[in-house]
Amino acid sequence: MIIEPVIRDNVCLTAHPLGCEAQVLEQINYIKSQGPMTGPKRVLIIGASNGYGLAARIVSAFACRADTLGVAFERPGRAKRTASAGWYNTEAFTRQARASGLGVWNINADAFSNEAKEEVLETIRTHLGQIDWFLYSIAAPRRKDPVTGDLFSSVIKPIGEPSTSKTVNFLTGEVTEVTAQPASPTEVEQTVKVMGGEDWSLWIQYLMDAGVLAQGARTMALSYIGPECTRAVYRDGTIGRAKAHLEQTVGELTQRLEPIKGQAWISVNKALVTRASAVIPAVPLYISLLYRVMKAKGLHENCIQQMNRLYRDFLFGTSVPPPKTDDQGRIRLDDWEMREDVQEAVRDLWDRINDGNARQLADIEGFKQEFLRHHGFDMPGIDYMQDLGEDIVASNAL
Numbered sequence: 001m002i003i004e005p006v007i008r009d010n011v012c013l014t015a016h017p018l019g020c021e022a023q024v025l026e027q028i029n030y031i032k033s034q035g036p037m038t039g040p041k042r043v044l045i046i047g048a049s050n051g052y053g054l055a056a057r058i059v060s061a062f063a064c065r066a067d068t069l070g071v072a073f074e075r076p077g078r079a080k081r082t083a084s085a086g087w088y089n090t091e092a093f094t095r096q097a098r099a100s101g102l103g104v105w106n107i108n109a110d111a112f113s114n115e116a117k118e119e120v121l122e123t124i125r126t127h128l129g130q131i132d133w134f135l136y137s138i139a140a141p142r143r144k145d146p147v148t149g150d151l152f153s154s155v156i157k158p159i160g161e162p163s164t165s166k167t168v169n170f171l172t173g174e175v176t177e178v179t180a181q182p183a184s185p186t187e188v189e190q191t192v193k194v195m196g197g198e199d200w201s202l203w204i205q206y207l208m209d210a211g212v213l214a215q216g217a218r219t220m221a222l223s224y225i226g227p228e229c230t231r232a233v234y235r236d237g238t239i240g241r242a243k244a245h246l247e248q249t250v251g252e253l254t255q256r257l258e259p260i261k262g263q264a265w266i267s268v269n270k271a272l273v274t275r276a277s278a279v280i281p282a283v284p285l286y287i288s289l290l291y292r293v294m295k296a297k298g299l300h301e302n303c304i305q306q307m308n309r310l311y312r313d314f315l316f317g318t319s320v321p322p323p324k325t326d327d328q329g330r331i332r333l334d335d336w337e338m339r340e341d342v343q344e345a346v347r348d349l350w351d352r353i354n355d356g357n358a359r360q361l362a363d364i365e366g367f368k369q370e371f372l373r374h375h376g377f378d379m380p381g382i383d384y385m386q387d388l389g390e391d392i393v394a395s396n397a398l
């Protein structure tokens, strides 16, 4: 089978196993080049197959030499249908980490379910004993309530009034205007149910009750704030409401972790191309401009670089504990993105960009390349004309 990218509505439906392996290896090599560090040794990551969660798993394993338990919800391959990128990424990570003598356990399940929590607990008890670092890094479109069985869907919409904004088709470079209609109160509520802090809190309660969080264990979830031009649809919209809820959950979790002297944190990360961010209106255009500005200023970071800085400069490196935070107690890994000179330059480009000058002003190629690479395409050194055997496409080594 020759695998090509099939993209619909900014979602890539195929993935390339060899390309995914190459991009995982690239991240591992980057981390190895940064040298070893002292850090957590028994790590649980929810959302470990892609984006920020995968990057954190790689730093944990290849900088801190941690054993890792990763939870993700990915599609396995079949003879004539590729697996999802996260599936191949997890396989690649597993091969590399095992070859380095590290403990690796994977659970492919819906993290919102009680079954996933039970399976995680059993795996911790059997193999790890306890966990000292738990990263909650989910980006999910829906959640089934584990008690009532009700299904909730998250939407990305403004609240109160419609929002019109420029947007870019990153495949063609076409810049247009889109209007997003406001969410209904039910949609706001449902988005908070999916992407807010409730499930993170349930996880902490469950792991605390079971006694598998080690003395001094730390946990973290990831948030985003962003600039004025995405505010209506992101921070002041449904997803921002969910992020505000997630951020408020920290206080309650830190109290709950008090008996083990544990701590919960929020890290506000940088806007990056991932599978999740590509589907948010206005965000691909903002990211394309941000990349142009940050690359020019030598400030650009990708997922692995952000996570490397989080571990070394904030959590486990020289500045611990406690890490430097903003006045609301959040770690700000978006510090370089939100620098006034960066935002001023992005604002200027945002005002001037149109369909005619988009490719000159914005790093649309950079966005597209990173998007493709998240799915294993456009990686250097991979022969994309190679006819892959069914065993490689439908690999099920997990």
Ligand code: NAD
Pocket (backbone or CB within 6 Å): 046, 047, 048, 049, 050, 051, 052, 053, 071, 072, 073, 074, 086, 109, 110, 111, 112, 137, 138, 139, 140, 141, 222, 223, 224, 268, 269, 270, 271, 272, 273, 274, 275, 276, 277
């Ligand atoms: P991603 O799409 O790259 O990865 C999402 C992960 O969640 C995958 O591993 C996927 O398998 C897992 N997942 C989804 N539904 C699941 C479920 N039901 N059960 C178990 N696992 C599930 O996303 P990302 O961009 O890395 O986002 C991770 C977190 O970082 C999110 O909370 C996001 O809001 C936050 N964040 C992202 C950005 C950005 O620009 N990408 C910026 C700041 C913060």
